[in-house]
Amino acid sequence: MRTRVAIIGAGPAGLLLAHLLHQFGIESVVVEQHTRDHVAGRVRAGVLETVTVDLLARIGLDERLRKEGLVHTGTNISCDDETFRIDFADLTGGASVVVYGQSEVMADLNAAADSRGLDIRYGCDDVALHELDSDHPKVTFTRLGETERIDCDFVAGCDGYHGVSRASIPSHALQTFEKVYPFGWLGVLADVPPAADELIYASHDRGFALASMRSLTRSRYYIQCSLADRLEDWSDARFWDELTLRLGVHAGARVIRGPSFEKSIAPLRSFVAEPMRWGRLFLAGDAAHIVPPTGAKGLNLAATDVIMLAEALAEVILEGRTSGVDHYSARALARVWKAERFSWWFTKLTHRFPETSGIDRRLQAAELDYIRSSRAAQTVLAENYVGLPLTP
Numbered sequence: 001m002r003t004r005v006a007i008i009g010a011g012p013a014g015l016l017l018a019h020l021l022h023q024f025g026i027e028s029v030v031v032e033q034h035t036r037d038h039v040a041g042r043v044r045a046g047v048l049e050t051v052t053v054d055l056l057a058r059i060g061l062d063e064r065l066r067k068e069g070l071v072h073t074g075t076n077i078s079c080d081d082e083t084f085r086i087d088f089a090d091l092t093g094g095a096s097v098v099v100y101g102q103s104e105v106m107a108d109l110n111a112a113a114d115s116r117g118l119d120i121r122y123g124c125d126d127v128a129l130h131e132l133d134s135d136h137p138k139v140t141f142t143r144l145g146e147t148e149r150i151d152c153d154f155v156a157g158c159d160g161y162h163g164v165s166r167a168s169i170p171s172h173a174l175q176t177f178e179k180v181y182p183f184g185w186l187g188v189l190a191d192v193p194p195a196a197d198e199l200i201y202a203s204h205d206r207g208f209a210l211a212s213m214r215s216l217t218r219s220r221y222y223i224q225c226s227l228a229d230r231l232e233d234w235s236d237a238r239f240w241d242e243l244t245l246r247l248g249v250h251a252g253a254r255v256i257r258g259p260s261f262e263k264s265i266a267p268l269r270s271f272v273a274e275p276m277r278w279g280r281l282f283l284a285g286d287a288a289h290i291v292p293p294t295g296a297k298g299l300n301l302a303a304t305d306v307i308m309l310a311e312a313l314a315e316v317i318l319e320g321r322t323s324g325v326d327h328y329s330a331r332a333l334a335r336v337w338k339a340e341r342f343s344w345w346f347t348k349l350t351h352r353f354p355e356t357s358g359i360d361r362r363l364q365a366a367e368l369d370y371i372r373s374s375r376a377a378q379t380v381l382a383e384n385y386v387g388l389p390l391t392p
């Protein structure tokens with residue numbers, strides 16, 4: 001089989017790229033190892049920056065988002081029992097974010113992929129990339145007992161942190177940077193109204209907590225936990241007790257409890273692989289970089305990589321100009337590193353680190369108090385949270 005662009009992975013990065021290329025009139029084939037239900041059902045990100053919302057509009061997939069997404073013009077920060085609000089709209093000249101779950105984004109991408117006839121192959125095993133440093137790369141895989149081969153002009157590695165794409169780059173051609181955090185996030189979904197109109201990021205003596213939501217009747221809550229914790233250690237009752245304490249007296253009192261229907265523990269990591277290109281392979285999204293979820297940047301970074309990559313591929317495929325693909329890695333990394341910095345800073349500011357002493361907690365509290373009282377500090381937080389502009 002032949003196509004222009006072989007896309008590895010049908011997560012947000014892979015499907016967004018397939019839709020954008022389709023809009024440019026460029027054909028692609030998406031190769032995914034799991035089933036569609038598995039990929040679409042994963043509970044992950046919840047906050048979309050304006051660039052991501054604009055991308056969904058650009059590919060004609062913002063109708064449900066405009067109806068059901070919750071526009072947030074600010075967020076709350078709580079330190080022990082004090083809460084203050086960061087007013088994004090006021091601080092950034094009108095910017096906001098939209099709360100709309102990754103599983104909803106995936107549902108919209110999948111429904112449109114069907115109606116637009118995009119070629120997405122699920123259940124592909126043993127995916128392997130070949131001759132990436134030539135002008136005729138290939139992708140092979142087995143599906144339903146048959147071995148298949150795709151000949152293409154370019155390969156887009158959108159297969160997440162554990163994928164095969166980054167692993168196909170020779171180690172001498174790749175530099176990686178990594179920080180693993182000494183705690184995880186225990187996340188819970190429950191069909192109860194959220195504790196507040198907007199998110200609450202809470203830094204508490206007992207550890208971080210986050211009150212988020214998926215709709216006005218569905219709450220998403222997280223608490224910092226030990227990496228040694230198991231889900232069995234966390235009954236619903238224990239989770240609600242701990243969350244309530246960490247959100248502080250006011251917000252804690254407004255938490256409505258209910259049975260959880262999803263509970264998971266995620267490790268936290270900062271990771272970047274450079275460059276995001278090798279020969280005719282281009283990495284995008286989690287395949288190239290991971291952020292701790294504190295800044296809500298993971299999905300948004302995948303979206304902005306894809307905008308830059310699709311434009312670069314369109315330029316070379318449709319016009320024969322290579323400057324876009326030649327600059328893709330540097331252009332994407334410039335934005336990625338700023339989101340890495342912000343996510344790391346926001347994590348450090350709000351979490352309890354096991355090895356730290358009393359002075360670290362006091363310094364955190366002082367920084368939070370400074371942010372509470374300084375418009376300049378709030379502006380820095382707000383403009384990073386709503387998302388930095390795409391670099392030219």
Ligand code: FAD
Binds near residue numbers: 045299
């Ligand atoms: P992925 O979503 O990982 O998609 C990659 C796809 O490639 C998957 O479907 C995978 O099955 C497929 N694949 C992998 N290997 C192969 C292979 N060898 N062959 C073929 N296909 C392959 N971000 C936030 O902003 N907020 C959050 O709260 C948040 N929570 C998260 C919780 C977890 C547990 C994880 C893992 C991530 C979370 N993220 C969160 C990050 C966000 O979900 C990701 O940044 C986003 O999914 C990245 O999209 P992606 O398409 O690059 O990668």
Ligand code: PHB
Binds near residue numbers: 047212213
């Ligand atoms: C979520 O709703 O899942 C969410 C929101 C904000 C974050 C991380 C996760 O920073």
